[in-house]
Amino acid sequence: MRSSYQYRLRPTKLQAIEIDRWLSMLCAQYNYLLAERFNWYEQNSSPINACPLVCHLPELRDNPEYYSQKKTLPQLKKTHPWYAEIYSQVLQDVVKRVKVSFDRFLKGDSNGKRSGRPRFQPRSRYRTFTYPQVKDGCLQNNLINLPRLGKVKVVLHRSIPNGFKIKTVSITKKADAYYLTLSLEDSTVPTIKPDFNPQKITGIDVGLKNFLTTSEGETVAIPQHYRKAGKRLRTIQKRVSRRKKGSNRRQKAVKQLGKCHKKVAEKRKDFHFKTANELLKKYDVVAVENLNIKGLARTKLAKSVLDAGWSSFLSILTNKAVNAGVLVIPVSAYNTSQDCSSCGEKVPKKLHIRWHDCPHCGCSLDRDHNAAIGIKNRAVGHPVLKAQSMSEAIAGVTEKPTPMVTACVGVGVCHIAKGSVR
Template identity: 45%
Template sequence: MLLTYQYKLRPTPEQASTMEVWGELLRRHWNYALGQRLDWLHRTRCQIDRCSIVSEPIGDIPEKVDYYTQASELKQTKELFPEYKNIYADCQQQNLMRLDKAWKRLLTFDKKGKRGGRPRFKKRGDICSFTFPRVNHPKAGANLIGSTLKLSKIGEVEVILHRPIPNSFTIKQATIVKKADGWHVSLSLEDNTVPEPLPVDEIKSAVGIDVGLEKFLATSDGQAIEIPQFYRKSQQKLARQQRQLARMEKGSKNHKRQSNKVARLHLHIARHRKEFHYQVAHWLCDQYDLIAFENLNIKGLARTRLAKSILDAAWGSFLNILITVAVKRGKWAIGDDPRGTSIECSGCSKRVEKTLKDRVHHCPHCGLVIDRDWNSGINILNRVQRTLGLVFAGCGGDLGASPVRQQFSIASLGSPHYTRKS
């Protein structure tokens, strides 16, 4: 299993300047290589017996361009532009590999029959990362020794190791990234100690979760997690900083300084959200062996008028983190079709139509009165159980003659300074 640990770097001003120059030179090389590919595409897309002199260039049709032809031209690039000799060769090759992957996504179809978008030309500052594909290798350009990262043609850079790298992990590659708060290194690690998934017949506890906007998630056993709304709560502060940015002249030092403040605030919000997602994922894996969830069409939901709240909750990122944490701990995290989970009664399986504003599920057939999200969580769990052939005691509502609405209990994730498990 591949993991990524990110650490803060403390480069000297000279080293930081060198890394910024590398990013700018790699950006120019990206644009030139992309222009070559687009030129080949435009010259070869017309029919054989006719050519449009309006939209198609006239001249000899060039040979097909791919990664290998462009990588073989690196030697000529260094002769024409000597500044590229100061960049480690593997970093230039990795830059071309990124472009090649983006280009293949444009030309080939995925499993759903869709293609990726066209790669774009990068403006100044867009490429702020470069990769060393080998670390701690005799021919590697990056070597991590203790808290010092030795980079070829850059020098020794201090690394803030806020958490140790386990001895069982193998460092595969290192990516130097510039963010609003400085330079970081992302180490790609291979973990061979990941346990095998728990056998199905040994699963002792299971839960179904229903994500939402009123509550971040509701479980099938009656617990709920409050939605933090990190972006919503920071909107006023962010708007104030952006108004100040809009008043400043573009390109000035004050504009760059204020732009960095806005970027830092966005980074702060994203990190808080990510830490919250890890807290919830570990909380679920601590209590349950099987977590069932809905495979939502989040891209489609993000096109509605609830887009800002949906993107603030970041369900997709949370579910990806949940799956990763479950795999690392040998647990199960399984998605299921979300259709009908809200209108199906968890007590008698009858359909009970309701609108979005109806937050209580009241079944006229069996008398079950339960929170709408709670009912969905139970249905999700029941569907996954049937798929795996498991039988658990379900959590239903009050089936008495005079039903009472069942209330959620708010789950506690501990103190705000929750320590994430590695």
């Protein structure tokens, strides 16, 4: 299992100056390597529908791939001696970042989904560099020993769990301070509990009226951190707009705006973590909708959807569930609000109608509560949950007649039997 812990750094003035120098030089190198790849791409590509029948074919240039660009770093240190002051693996990691961004543009990620054209980074947007490898025991008490930077003070607000090993170290410059991100790994952390309690299965429906509603009818209010900070953000944004570009006063206002946005983001993140912890303490299985959040963020509800941060919450819930041994099951979001959770019949209703009344079976409850029950019903027939239930049932038959749970596909009812499966 891989997880990340972030701490605040307290570098000295000389260390802070050195970190800023490194970021400036690494940004320039990133843009140079990216430009080299774009030159090759543009000079060696030709649109099929616009290519003449008879034309001169220029000699193809060598493709500036990962290893060929990596071999240019020793020569870079000779022509630009100040780059020799940067730790070698940190400089090599820039080549890897260029490779990953360009490959996603041409080939796509592991799922085949392509990203947009990589952008050249201005100095203000290039804020992170990474040590791909660190020595064991580099973190001692509240000091971390980093090559070429020395020992830097860290605010250890929480200790690293036993058994985890530090794989990579990243330093990020944010609006208010420098931060250290440790990537930790431990292969012994369980992924799923060996057995689950059939009474501790829930479905959650995220929304904009309430942040989420569980299948038991519990609701969590939506905090709307961005909307509450809107007045303050508008005031600072006007201050930025009125000041002259490139001036020190504008730079000061931009930093103030960044701090305000960071505060909103940290409040939202803290709310997501606390909400996820409460769910994982109560339940062994949590069913969620497999939402197209990017599509929802392009609608009229974009501001509210992004303020709620559903994507971030579901990511945090999934990652923390792995550590807790809890199973998080994504199910289809199709018609969860329209289908009746009692009889399964479709009951069409528009978005402003917040109450579900089924004319077929008489089921009457809140729209979000109905959707949460429907999500739980769909999760009961999930292959992972079903396979685990069957394995428990087989173990119960061969060993001793103990109560067990099996799931019926498409029906939100758990059948309890003794010594047999039905």
